[in-house]
Amino acid sequence: MALCILAGAKTVALAVSAFSLSWTHSVEKITWQENWQVTPAGLELIEARVKGSGAGMEPPEDAVLQDGWWVYRPKVPALKKLSLASSGATSSGWTICAEGKCLSVGDTAGEAVLLEPCRQDG
Template sequence: MTLCIAAGGKVIALVASSFTLSWSHSVAHTEWWERWEVTPEGLRPIEARISGSGAGMEPPLDAVLRADGWHYAPTLPPQREVFLAASGATGGGWQLCVAAECLSLGAAAGEPLRLWQAEACGAGG
């Protein structure tokens, strides 16, 4: 599968069956981490972790507390597109990793990010 990323006026294509997203909450400065699958139906979140709660980061009722935070399985169906936005208040944006390759994206406030799955990535997706 190909994961397509539109950021900063550019389109990046990564061959991937899964990827992770992580970022720091702008107020609580705690880490949020998600693992996603790249499927023919779209992008599907399958695992998530919140390192602490507060300021809109309350873990779901079925979350399990472990040493590194609250773990849970999101219940969203595959998404055709995922849009991300950075506030600029975290000191960084999103960290997107495929295998051992990681990209830092969306560090500037208002820099929109768009993720989708396609056979060939183009600006229109």
């Protein structure tokens, strides 16, 4: 499997089956992290972690506090695409990490970023 990242007019394909997505909340200035898998069904959210709560980012009741992070498994179906919209209200965009390498996207306000499994032609 591979992850395709469309940011502005640029497309990047990462030959990975799993990745992490992290960002800083625009109001609370707290880090949020998610682990995703790229599957034939789409992008599957495996685990989420948040360093605190407030402003619409309260961890669910089944979250467990581990090393300063509220960790939980979101109950959402696989997504065909994940759209990230940059508001410009944060100090940075998103960081996508896989296999020890990271890429920053969405640093510019209004820059649309789309994540999806790459199409397998043939």
